[in-house]
Amino acid sequence: MGHSKFGNVMFAAGMLLICGQAWAADAGIAKKILGDVRVVRAGTSTPLKVGDPLQELDRIIVAATGSAGLTLKDETLISLGPNSTFVIDSFAFDAKTNQGRADVSIVRGAMRYVTGLIAKLNPAAVSVSTTTVVMGVRGTEFIVETTDEK
Amino acid sequence: MKNNLSRLTSLVAVCVLATACATPDRITLLPQADGSPSAVVVHPKAGGELVLSAPYQTALVTSSRAETGSTTAAEVETRYKQLADALPVRAQSFLVYFESGSNQLTKESETQLTEILIAVKSVPAPELMVIGHTDTVGTDVVNDDISLKRATLIQQKLVDKGIDPKSIEVVGRGKRAPLIPGDNLDEPRNRRVEIRVK
Numbered sequence: 146m147g148h149s150k151f152g153n154v155m156f157a158a159g160m161l162l163i164c165g166q167a168w169a170a171d172a173g174i175a176k177k178i179l180g181d182v183r184v185v186r187a188g189t190s191t192p193l194k195v196g197d198p199l200q201e202l203d204r205i206i207v208a209a210t211g212s213a214g215l216t217l218k219d220e221t222l223i224s225l226g227p228n229s230t231f232v233i234d235s236f237a238f239d240a241k242t243n244q245g246r247a248d249v250s251i252v253r254g255a256m257r258y259v260t261g262l263i264a265k266l267n268p269a270a271v272s273v274s275t276t277t278v279v280m281g282v283r284g285t286e287f288i289v290e291t292t293d294e295k
Numbered sequence: 296m297k298n299n300l301s302r303l304t305s306l307v308a309v310c311v312l313a314t315a316c317a318t319p320d321r322i323t324l325l326p327q328a329d330g331s332p333s334a335v336v337v338h339p340k341a342g343g344e345l346v347l348s349a350p351y352q353t354a355l356v357t358s359s360r361a362e363t364g365s366t367t368a369a370e371v372e373t374r375y376k377q378l379a380d381a382l383p384v385r386a387q388s389f390l391v392y393f394e395s396g397s398n399q400l401t402k403e404s405e406t407q408l409t410e411i412l413i414a415v416k417s418v419p420a421p422e423l424m425v426i427g428h429t430d431t432v433g434t435d436v437v438n439d440d441i442s443l444k445r446a447t448l449i450q451q452k453l454v455d456k457g458i459d460p461k462s463i464e465v466v467g468r469g470k471r472a473p474l475i476p477g478d479n480l481d482e483p484r485n486r487r488v489e490i491r492v493k
Contacts, residue, residue, distance in 0.1 A: 174420055176383040176418075176420055177381050177383060179381065195419050195420050196419070212380065212381040213381060214381040214382055214383040215383070216383050216493055220385075220386050220491070222382055222383050222385065223382075223383075224379075224380075224381035224382040224383070225381065226375070226377045226378050226381070227377060240424065240426070240464065240466040240468075241439070241466050241467065241468055241469075241471075242471065243468075243471075255375060256378070257375065257379070257381075259382070275320050277320050277339060277340055277341070277356050277357065277358055278320055278322070278337050278338060278339050278340060278354075278356050278361075279338045279340065280322065280336065280338070281335070281336040281338070282333075282334075283333055283335070283336070284331065284333045285324065285327070285333040285334065285335050286324075286325040286326070286327060286328070287322060287323060287324045287335050287347070288322070288323040288325065288371070288375055288378060289320065289321070289323075290321040290323075290375075291320045291321075292317070292318045292320075
């Protein structure tokens with residue numbers, strides 16, 4: 146009886162570990178931060194600092210005097226200019242197969258984007274959106290500038 | 296003249312009323328760092344498709360209009376200087392090889408480890424991806440295992456040299472990415488570990 150209870154606890158702990166890891170799998174990292182840059186995660190806004198991990202569904206908000214440089218796990222490079230709002234809509238990357246998915250949005254402001262390893266193997270698994278366009282890539286470096294005054 | 300002015304006035308009025316004159320999204324294709332061709336395919340949500348396939352081509356898109364145009368390197372440099380400054384550096388790649396049939400690195404590879412340390416110090420919040428590769432002899436299962444063991448060995452060497460273990464990720468890619476292609480090839484140049492510093 147006691148043994149089985151212990152087993153249950155271990156099982157629960159194991160599930161928590163597995164689920165916890167799946168939930169918290171990092172999508173990337175903040176590399177360069179200038180001025181006021183914040184990350185909104187699960188409704189809470191905190192300052193983003195160099196070295197901080199980024200996760201799926203994070204919203205990055207760059208103030209009028211700021212800029213930010215981010216990398217995603219597949220070596221995608223991103224920079225955000227002043228007055229920008231950027232969202233990691235979905236991200237998954239398997240370093241063994243280089244398969245995955247990377248969908249990001251620039252809601253406001255300007256972004257420079259250099260595709261990473263996912264796009265190299267499967268360009269269709271990568272997209273960049275604004276409120277008016279969706280972009281597909283073919284091994285690309287480009288800039289997107291947008292405004293939320295539609 | 297008066298006619299033109301009144302037309303302009305009515306145009307402004309239309310713009311104020313309609314969203315058609317909203318500031319367009321501006322997409323600019325940049326050249327690839329290695330000079331290879333590239334493209335971006337722009338799908339306006341209103342429909343249609345624009346393909347930018349030459350460096351400095353642009354697309355201007357509003358909710359009702361989409362058109363291509365072009366810009367110059369100089370214009371991009373001034374308009375988007377902050378973006379260029381904030382862009383993280385590209386990953387640097389290092390290759391190390393083992394002496395045949397051993398866990399001993401070649402002499403050149405030991406030198407590479409020192410260069411990796413210098414690279415790590417030069418980037419903010421450095422991350423290392425240690426990627427093991429095998430030749431193309433044998434099954435995926437066996438090669439995945441061998442490549443992971445090789446990568447783990449290098450990871451240990453990097454930690455011994457003072458690199459933060461938390462900044463290192465290890466992966467075995469087996470025979471998925473041979474440098475010298477060809478199946479069932481006993482090729483020493485494929486038996487390598489790549490260290491990518493970003």
